[in-house]
Amino acid sequence: MDFFSALTNPDSLFLRQTLLVGLFSSVTFGIIGTYVISRRISYLAGAVSHSVLGGIGGVIWLKTLFQLEWLDPLYGALLAALLSAFIIGRFGSGRKKEEIMIGATWAIGMALGIIFMDMTPGYFDITSYLFGDILLVSVRDLKLIIVLDIVIILFFYRFYHIVTAICFDEEFARLRGLKVDLFYQLLLGLTAVSVVLLIRVVGIVMVIAMLTLPAATAGLYARTLSGMMLLAVIFSAIAIVGGIALSYSANLSSGPIIIVCAGVIYFVLAAIKGDKYSL
Amino acid sequence: MRSEMPIIRIKNLYFSYHDNPVLEDVNLEIDNGELASIVGPNGGGKTTLLKLILGLLKPQQGTIEIFNTTPEKARRKIGYMPQQTQLDPQFPISVLDVVLTGQIDRCGKGLTGGFPKAAAGIAQAALTEVGLGDFIQKSFNRLSGGQRQRVLIARALCTEPELLLLDEPTSNIDSRSEENLYETLARLNRKMTILLVSHDIGFVSQFVKSVICVNHQVIIHPTSQINGTIIKEIYGGDFNLIRHDHRCDHAGHSHHDPLSGNRKQL
Numbered sequence: 001m002d003f004f005s006a007l008t009n010p011d012s013l014f015l016r017q018t019l020l021v022g023l024f025s026s027v028t029f030g031i032i033g034t035y036v037i038s039r040r041i042s043y044l045a046g047a048v049s050h051s052v053l054g055g056i057g058g059v060i061w062l063k064t065l066f067q068l069e070w071l072d073p074l075y076g077a078l079l080a081a082l083l084s085a086f087i088i089g090r091f092g093s094g095r096k097k098e099e100i101m102i103g104a105t106w107a108i109g110m111a112l113g114i115i116f117m118d119m120t121p122g123y124f125d126i127t128s129y130l131f132g133d134i135l136l137v138s139v140r141d142l143k144l145i146i147v148l149d150i151v152i153i154l155f156f157y158r159f160y161h162i163v164t165a166i167c168f169d170e171e172f173a174r175l176r177g178l179k180v181d182l183f184y185q186l187l188l189g190l191t192a193v194s195v196v197l198l199i200r201v202v203g204i205v206m207v208i209a210m211l212t213l214p215a216a217t218a219g220l221y222a223r224t225l226s227g228m229m230l231l232a233v234i235f236s237a238i239a240i241v242g243g244i245a246l247s248y249s250a251n252l253s254s255g256p257i258i259i260v261c262a263g264v265i266y267f268v269l270a271a272i273k274g275d276k277y278s279l
Numbered sequence: 280m281r282s283e284m285p286i287i288r289i290k291n292l293y294f295s296y297h298d299n300p301v302l303e304d305v306n307l308e309i310d311n312g313e314l315a316s317i318v319g320p321n322g323g324g325k326t327t328l329l330k331l332i333l334g335l336l337k338p339q340q341g342t343i344e345i346f347n348t349t350p351e352k353a354r355r356k357i358g359y360m361p362q363q364t365q366l367d368p369q370f371p372i373s374v375l376d377v378v379l380t381g382q383i384d385r386c387g388k389g390l391t392g393g394f395p396k397a398a399a400g401i402a403q404a405a406l407t408e409v410g411l412g413d414f415i416q417k418s419f420n421r422l423s424g425g426q427r428q429r430v431l432i433a434r435a436l437c438t439e440p441e442l443l444l445l446d447e448p449t450s451n452i453d454s455r456s457e458e459n460l461y462e463t464l465a466r467l468n469r470k471m472t473i474l475l476v477s478h479d480i481g482f483v484s485q486f487v488k489s490v491i492c493v494n495h496q497v498i499i500h501p502t503s504q505i506n507g508t509i510i511k512e513i514y515g516g517d518f519n520l521i522r523h524d525h526r527c528d529h530a531g532h533s534h535h536d537p538l539s540g541n542r543k544q545l
Contacts, residue, residue, distance in 0.1 A: 038370065158392045165380040168370050171361060175333060175354050176384040176438065222371040223418045 003245040014135075015248070021137045022240035022258075025201050026214075027149040030233030031156055032194045033215035034225065035187060038167040044088055044188070046208040047102040048081050049195045051109025053204055055080025056129060057116030064120045077199070081192035084109060089188045132203030132255035134244065145197050152190065156229070159183070164225050201240070202255045213262040214239060220273045239265060286311050286442060286472055287332060292341030294327060301327050305341070305497040314468040317476045319493035325476045326362070328493055329444055332474075333359060346441070355384065358440030358471075360431045362447050368420060368427075375415045377430050378402040381437025405436035409463060424451030429460075436467070443467065445475040 006012050007019070036045050059076030062068060084105040092101035117124050128136055156163060165173045166180055174180045198207050214236035215228065222228030243258030250257075287309035294302040301324040309315055317325050330336045331343060334350030345353035358381070382398040406412050409429040414422070419430060428451050435443055448464075449457050464473055475487075492498045 038367075161379070161383060161386050161392060161394065164372065164376060165383045168372055168377065168380065169361070169366060171335065171365065172359065172380065172434070173383060175335070175357070175359055176380070177355060178383060219369070219371065224371055224373060224376065228371050 003248050006248065017139070017142065018134050018137065018244060019241065021134055021142050021145060021201065022244055023237055024142065024145045024149055025198055026233050026237035026240055028145065028152055028194045028198060029210045029236040030214055030218070030231075031152050031229045032191055033211040033236070034218065034229045034232050035163070035167070036191065036211045037215040037219060038225065038228075039187075041188075041191070042208055042212045043102050044085075044098075045191055045195060045211050047088060047106040047109075048085050048188075048192050049199065049204050049207045050106045051080050051084035052077045052196060052199060053080075053113030053126070053129060054109035054111075054116070055083075055113075057113035057120075060124065061116040061120045064122070074196070077196045078193065080109060081196045082189060085188040085192040086185070089185050128203070129199065130203050130205050131253060132199060132201050132206065134201050134240075134254045134258075137200050141197070141200050148194060148197055152194070155190065160226065163187070167225065202258055206255055206259045209259045210236065210239075210262060213259075213266045217262075217266045217269055220269055235265060236262070284311050285309060286346050287474070288342075288344040289331075290342045292331065292338045292343065294324075294331060294336065294338050302331075302338075302493070303496055307491065307497055307499070309472065309474060312468070312472055314464065314473045314487050315475075315491060316487040317474065317491045317493050318478065321478065323494040325478075325493050326446055328497075329359075329446055329474075329476060332444065333357060355438075356441045358435030358438045358443045360428075360435045360443075360445045360448060363424065363427060363431070363451065370420060372419050373415075374406070374411070374417045374419055374422070374430050375399070375402060377419050378405055378433045378437050381405070381434045381439075401439065402433070402437050405433040406430070408436055408467070409433045410459065425453070425456050428452060432463075441471055443471050443473045443475075445473070447476055447478070449477055449479055 006015055036042050055076035055078070056073045057076075058080075059071055059073045063071040087105055088098065088101045092098035113126075117126065162173075162178060162183065165176075166178065166183055170180055195207055195211075198210065201207075202210050215232040217235045218228045218231035222231055239262035240258050243261045244254055246252070246261070247254040247257040285308040287307065289305055289307040292302060292305040293300070305328070317328060319325050327336065331338055332345060332350060334343075334354060343350055346356055379394055379398055379402050382394055382401060385398065386392065386394040403412065403415060406415060409432050411426065411429055411433065414426065414430070419427065422430065428448060432445065432448065435445070445464075448460060452460065464475070467473060490499070
């Protein structure tokens with residue numbers, strides 16, 4: 001296969017870097033995805049992800065208006081993600097209110113992003129934000145993803161039992177005196193940061209799929225939460241490496257191919273297994 | 280430990296969800312060492328009453344004292360078994376890890392955030408108590424409904440409670456397991472006060488000493504006085520009395536009795 005021969009070619013540093021980005025982001029996709037599935041907050045993650053466009057648009061507008069060269073869209077994206085996660089977490093208590101908050105931040109975030117871009121002179125191609133382009137990921141992004149992986153692994157290692165207790169039965173955890181709301185906010189924040197960094201890989205629209213499909217696939221087999229995380233990392237890595245290889249060989253956009261790979265893996269294995277862990 | 284000091288003391292309590300009154304003018308005292316059951320129809324406020332006792336809900340009016348303090352402060356002394364419906368039946372977790380969450384407040388002090396050494400022993404003892412000592416490594420999601428129920432009771436026991444609150448412990452289990460369950464509860468009752476919720480008055484009346492009827496209002500009967508009339512009044516006219524082998528006192532009494540809610544005068 002030309003993909004594998006390209007990988008071993010000493011000149012294709014770039015392709016190897018892309019692959020590393022994919023493998024390291026799998027760690028975040030798998031662990032945060034398992035949390036997202038267990039707490040049933042995939043639509044919350046979707047809202048956080050879409051609101052990011054508002055932050056990116058705002059930063060691009062400010063940057064052009066005041067000629068702030070140092071201003072990176074990443075800062076706007078992080079701010080928007082954390083803000084929307086905070087709004088939903090803080091004001092979205094109760095199922096009905098949460099649904100309204102999710103819908104509102106989702107759509108308003110995107111709308112603001114488009115408005116800011118309209119107000120900014122020049123033309124912007126937002127396709128890479130919406131659908132991701134792993135080939136555009138820089139060395140700095142790779143470093144940030146590795147730092148995020150380390151933070152996430154340390155956090156879930158240290159608080160594993162507490163996270164398990166809260167995911168399994170939040171009310172009981174609260175009755176035992178755990179600071180359930182604090183952990184909820186912390187984990188929402190961590191989810192928001194993850195979403196921002198992972199958008200580079202699969203884009204705003206599809207990041208929700210990588211936070212749900214590998215973890216859901218893992219849920220078909222896992223017997224413990226940690227096992228589910230480990231399996232989700234593996235399934236995520238398979239989808240990303242397979243997706244990069246296919247998109248390289250077939251010369252198609254990487255983001256959508258990765259998502260389709262993750263989807264095919266889930267549906268095929270769920271059909272074989274009988275849909276035990278349905279979303 | 281059976282003293283006559285009330286550990287639950289509820290006075291003139293009102294609770295409503297939005298504008299729908301659920302509990303009205305509830306007065307209730309549960310003594311230390313009691314084994315009591317809350318019965319009543321669905322939607323009558325049984326679970327709401329438990330959640331008020333746990334401090335998960337706040338009354339609009341009236342007071343609740345548990346162990347002479349607020350429900351929030353008394354929580355650590357209460358072992359609670361919720362209804363299974365609020366749990367994800369497919370959640371990947373072992374039986375041991377479910378039961379260990381009863382000790383979760385004691386974990387996470389060290390750098391590794393693990394459980395203290397004694398926790399596993401307490402969890403094992405709690406599982407043995409409910410007859411599931413051999414299930415420790417099994418997956419929770421592969422158990423039957425009745426086994427899960429007992430695991431959740433073991434989790435409540437693992438908190439080393441002084442008061443055990445059980446919400447519908449008899450749902451999901453057949454009548455033979457039900458008899459076993461009540462034997463277990465009678466044994467546990469020597470060590471702790473037990474308050475359970477059940478919609479099944481026929482069974483509870485054989486085991487518990489007093490029945491607390493909750494249908495918006497709370498009325499307490501010694502079990503000896505449970506009869507068809509009372510049951511009809513609690514549930515409305517259509518209730519089928521399945522078991523006839525418990526004692527009935529034909530004198531009965533009215534649910535509109537002004538002394539209702541005060542057991543001492545019954």
